[in-house]
Amino acid sequence: MNIQESILAGVQLAFQNIFNADVPLDQLALAPTRKEFEGTYTFVVFPFLKISQTTPENTANQIGSYLQENVPEVAGFNVVKGFLNLELNNQIWIGVFQELLSNKNFGQLPPNGQKVMVEYSSPNTNKPLHLGHLRNNFLGYSVSQILKANGYEVIKANLVNDRGIHICKSMVAYQHFGNGETPESSGLKGDHLAGKYYVIFDQEYKKQIAELVASGQSQDDAKKNAPILLEAQEMLRKWEAHDEEVVSLWKLMNEWVYAGFDETYKRMGVDFDKFYYESDTYLLGKDIVEEGLEKGVFFKKENGSVWVDLTAEGLDEKLVLRGDGTSVYITQDMGTADLKYEDFKINKSVYVVGNEQDYHFDVLYKIMRKLGRSYGDGLFHLSYGMVDLPTGKMKSREGTVVDADELMQEMVDTAESHTKELGKIEGFNPEQATELYEMLGLGALKYFLLKVDPKKRMLFNPQESIEFQGNTGPFIQYSHARIASILRKAKQIGVEYNQVDFSKVSKVEDSEAALIFLLNDFEKKIAQAGESYSPSIIAQYLFDLAKEYNRFYADVPIFLENDPALVAFRVALSELTAQTIKKGMSLLGISVPERM
């Protein structure tokens, strides 16, 4: 039984013995005491005044005395208005600490027998990844890690958008203006090469529109009639008809793009267990339309188009199949949802997709539930806000994006110059130095994107946004390196701190108690982050933990202590903190250095 539980059990008994009332445990809760008051946990008595039939102060005092007498952990208490602040004996933290040490799987909750798929990244194969994709990929990877730590079996999936009119646009432009350029001949990464022609298409398209307008067409007509657009549409038709020439160009350009993506994913530190390709899945879902018609979930209009009526759920009527029998976006998504289930028999499915598709996924999930899918309740859209630039929204086809590869390189370069400025690379060989810059640059970037609630849109200012001080990745990485240094010294001077019984530790400083309190919270935070699919909870926790350790570090000189039991305790406490930081950062996909 942990401390909170035993205190709450005591509170329950207090109500029984003093007020002769049965209060169910789930109505009792402890909150951490605010810093400005004495105490560790606070019990709020306001909700129970009806039971006690007396003033808040009286109620709190009576419960407090009872706890002090009957619950060994409670050393004292004070009452401020209706708040009962419980003061714990610092010694009890030793027991808590021992328990944490004895947990071999600290930070990994036991398997829960559930399978979850996390779909993320899902790039288009006509252009390189940009800042928005970074947020998506980091979120998806981190949520996968967090779910694993919660005991799920996780399948990371990438649904590659490798077909459609936008792909054909790059292809058409390449045919016209490519002159046989290849990644090798140009020295461009494959995805950047494809992206270059996507931009060229748009420029040419706009030029043609202007010409048509000049020759008397309306803006709308010109947009529809521009020859290069017609060409792209024709190419899509040929692709769907398996035209050999088109398909081979498509394959060639996709190969280039995949090679480029591989590099980018590797640097981002993300990976996948399963790839789905829209070129394989875009025809799926028509059988589900049939099924839905039979079940009466869908209905048919006079022209043969099929719809679902979601007005009772507060949404609109939504098309699921065109009158000519061809698919729309959601048709294929229904099919893919089933495919994922058939492949892996998943209980839950998380889609990491931007918030501009909130409505779409709302509709999709309602449909799958109406169809009675077993995984219906496990569908979750992890919706995240766009990343805006000071100059406004990013648009690939206009070239106003922060490119993912460039940004990562910039971050690593900044980390390098920053580290050199601080003179922190003595004793590093070139490989180690490179590894460190990579760790710090990516760590700063990932932490920056993950510490914020995903729902919020965020402004990214390339000049100012990424810091290395304060609430940042490098601050936490630094804290880890600091502890690693302590541990090296402990080893060097021969401090034995494993398998030691710390019950002989004579006194526990406040900063030590606070640190153990936080460490004791780690698994709770993991659970919370898992339930809400929210890496920001972990990020916030790690910042608090690192901050608390640095406070302890400044307050308590570890090796100047004479009592060997105390030294051992402090080293062991440092080590557990380091392990927790490392484990926690790995949940964010961030590595931590031994030295920096």
Place this chain on the structure above:
RNA sequence: GGUCCUGUAGCUCAACCGGAUAGAGCAACUGCCUUCUAAGCAGUAGGUUUCAGGUUCGAGUCCUGACAGGAUCACCA
């Protein structure tokens, strides 16, 4: 116009299913490196939580209505 999301210090963000005097970081200002890594620590200053009502012992949090920003509402993907 309908629906959804967001609005907290100059800036970037917190606030545990309604709890105390709303907390951090950055930027500004003060201290602390002959002692375990100063990418650190301690401190000062900074707020009518967009606004107006309501619910109750108690509201940044819940309800209603405004206001501001964004997204979405295609036989596009």
